[in-house]
Amino acid sequence: MENPATRQVLAQIQSGTAKDAARAVEAAAAAFPKWSRSSAAQRQVLLRAIAQKIRDRQFDYAMMETLNNGKPITDAFTHDIVGRLAV
Numbered sequence: 001m002e003n004p005a006t007r008q009v010l011a012q013i014q015s016g017t018a019k020d021a022a023r024a025v026e027a028a029a030a031a032f033p034k035w036s037r038s039s040a041a042q043r044q045v046l047l048r049a050i051a052q053k054i055r056d057r058q059f060d061y062a063m064m065e066t067l068n069n070g071k072p073i074t075d076a077f078t079h080d081i082v083g084r085l086a087v
Contacts, residue, residue: 003067010067058082 001011016024035043054061062077071080 001068
């Protein structure tokens with residue numbers, strides 16, 4: 001990903017192949033039995049921790065979006081980042 005105005009590299013984004021996708025599906029299927037036996041409270045703790053890590057970096061994500069496509073930071077933050085986290 002690069003800033004279109006300066007051509008500065010903003011981030012390296014890994015791409016995957018069909019084989020990578022198949023491996024991810026296999027890993028998810030293998031993990032499902034343990035996940036499904038966990039309590040709702042255990043799953044809630046884990047999912048909330050993941051959400052908090054995303055929220056902790058929401059400004060970074062908004063800035064990356066701004067630099068990537070040139071939209072105002074307020075739009076990226078309020079519409080693309082915070083708006084999506086609320087869902």
